Amino acid sequence: MHIDVAIIGSGPAGLCAAITLAKKQRSVVVLDEQRKAGGKLIGQLHEDPKEGWWIGRQIAEQMQREAEQAGVTFLLQREVWAIEPGWTIKTSGHQDITASYVILATGAQEKPTPVPGWTLPGTMAIGAAQVLNNYERVRPGKRIAIMGVDPLAFTVAQELKLAGAEVVGIFLPPEGLFATEKAKPQSTIGYLSTMAHLAPNPWLRLAGSMAKHQLIQKMGSRFYPKAGMKVFGVPLRLRQALIAIEGANQVEAIQTVKLHRDGKIIKGSEESILVDAVCISGGLLPLVELASSCKTVNIDELGGYVPLHSEEMETSKEKLYVCGNITGIEGAKIAMEQGKLAAMSIEHKMTGSEQAMCDVKMQIDEVERVRKHAAITFMPNLLDGRKKMKQLWDKFQQESRDTYEVR
Ligand SMILES: Cc1cc2nc3c(=O)[nH]c(=O)nc-3n(C[C@H](O)[C@H](O)[C@H](O)COP(=O)(O)OP(=O)(O)OC[C@H]3O[C@@H](n4cnc5c(N)ncnc54)[C@H](O)[C@@H]3O)c2cc1C
Numbered sequence: 001m002h003i004d005v006a007i008i009g010s011g012p013a014g015l016c017a018a019i020t021l022a023k024k025q026r027s028v029v030v031l032d033e034q035r036k037a038g039g040k041l042i043g044q045l046h047e048d049p050k051e052g053w054w055i056g057r058q059i060a061e062q063m064q065r066e067a068e069q070a071g072v073t074f075l076l077q078r079e080v081w082a083i084e085p086g087w088t089i090k091t092s093g094h095q096d097i098t099a100s101y102v103i104l105a106t107g108a109q110e111k112p113t114p115v116p117g118w119t120l121p122g123t124m125a126i127g128a129a130q131v132l133n134n135y136e137r138v139r140p141g142k143r144i145a146i147m148g149v150d151p152l153a154f155t156v157a158q159e160l161k162l163a164g165a166e167v168v169g170i171f172l173p174p175e176g177l178f179a180t181e182k183a184k185p186q187s188t189i190g191y192l193s194t195m196a197h198l199a200p201n202p203w204l205r206l207a208g209s210m211a212k213h214q215l216i217q218k219m220g221s222r223f224y225p226k227a228g229m230k231v232f233g234v235p236l237r238l239r240q241a242l243i244a245i246e247g248a249n250q251v252e253a254i255q256t257v258k259l260h261r262d263g264k265i266i267k268g269s270e271e272s273i274l275v276d277a278v279c280i281s282g283g284l285l286p287l288v289e290l291a292s293s294c295k296t297v298n299i300d301e302l303g304g305y306v307p308l309h310s311e312e313m314e315t316s317k318e319k320l321y322v323c324g325n326i327t328g329i330e331g332a333k334i335a336m337e338q339g340k341l342a343a344m345s346i347e348h349k350m351t352g353s354e355q356a357m358c359d360v361k362m363q364i365d366e367v368e369r370v371r372k373h374a375a376i377t378f379m380p381n382l383l384d385g386r387k388k389m390k391q392l393w394d395k396f397q398q399e400s401r402d403t404y405e406v407r
Pocket residue numbers: 008009010011012013014031032033034038039040041043044045046078079080081105106107108109110126127128130152155284287290323324325326330331332333335376
């Protein structure tokens with residue numbers, strides 16, 4: 001089978017890219033290892049402070065319908081093992097697919113944070129809890145503890161509460177190889193300041209933005225109530241770490257300790273809290289395994305290793321494009337706009353038309369606009385990361401030109 005564009009990943013980025021290209025009469029195949037299209041979108045259910053309810057499952061279904069009507073072919077339950085320049089797509093199906101262009105829209109994966117007892121049934125990654133709760137409509141437990149303080153923990157805590165669960169608290173992880181700064185109350189308060197816009201009331205928003213200052217972070221961590229403060233009705237326990245999960249055959253309780261503001265344990269502060277489920281939120285990593293044929297760069301502000309790419313979403317390898325969380329961890333709305341941008345850039349490459357170039361320029365501005373108004377910011381210094389990427393891309397372009405001229 002030969003097609004114009006193969007898109008790997010049917011999350012919001014891949015779906016938007018597919019719709020945009022199919023509407024330009026390009027032949028498009030979307031491959032995804034999951035049985036449903038939509039990627040992480042299908043588990044999302046939250047209230048956007050400005051735009052009301054965000055029901056990911058419905059949005060994904062609508063986009064899949066729109067894509068199919070425009071002529072997109074979906075190959076679901078089809079894992080892509082490798083892509084070879086040219087492009088040949090090696091999949092778990094019997095037949096290879098060849099395509100003139102490839103878009104990698106493989107999204108992100110969760111980082112694990114191990115804790116003693118985490119293999120007990122009832123312990124799960126926060127993303128699994130999100131899909132179970134919002135998509136499968138199965139509440140992960142009645143009394144739930146969340147370990148790890150980040151935007152996903154807040155989002156899912158709210159979603160679990162909506163489903164009728166009691167969330168006993170969001171706790172810090174134990175300090176160790178997998179959590180250093182994230183295990184300290186003081187640095188976590190600093191990190192929280194980057195999420196101030198998510199706070200449910202103006203007082204917390206103000207406190208959050210003030211916490212950008214180091215002195216306030218120190219004071220905040222000293223005076224932060226040991227019993228925690230409620231965010232969306234869920235106790236945020238910044239001075240308490242979850243150090244073990246206990247139970248005979250399944251989760252029955254968590255062991256916690258109270259912390260000094262530098263993260264040191266307060267002796268004799270151990271407490272056992274009864275729960276029947278634990279969700280672990282350790283952060284997200286761009287999924288770059290398929291990007292081995294192009295250059296990748298390590299930019300912490302974007303989430304780790306990501307393919308080197310231009311503002312137009314082009315990689316260092318000809319006719320290979322990227323969009324969505326593989327380029328850096330951001331919310332679904334930005335992934336969608338990046339998907340459209342990657343598609344428009346390919347259209348421009350294919351036609352060379354001025355109109356297509358205009359579309360690309362306008363879409364670059366649109367990505368920026370949506371980014372500026374994002375309700376969820378996963379990476380606190382994301383804009384610095386995007387700047388670094390631009391500099392690295394310019395350097396790469398310059399070096400490629402120099403090499404070409406020497407030859
Ligand atoms: C657990 C989790 C929860 C999140 N919750 C939220 C939230 O509530 N709100 C929000 O705005 N953002 C959330 N995000 C961020 C989220 O990733 C983006 O919102 C958005 O889904 C990113 O879109 P994407 O298209 O880049 O990737 P994804 O939505 O992750 O889609 C990528 C797709 O690629 C497929 N894929 C990957 N590798 C292969 C392969 N080798 N072969 C075939 N298919 C492959 C996957 O199966 C997946 O369907 C969450 C992220 C994670 C990881």
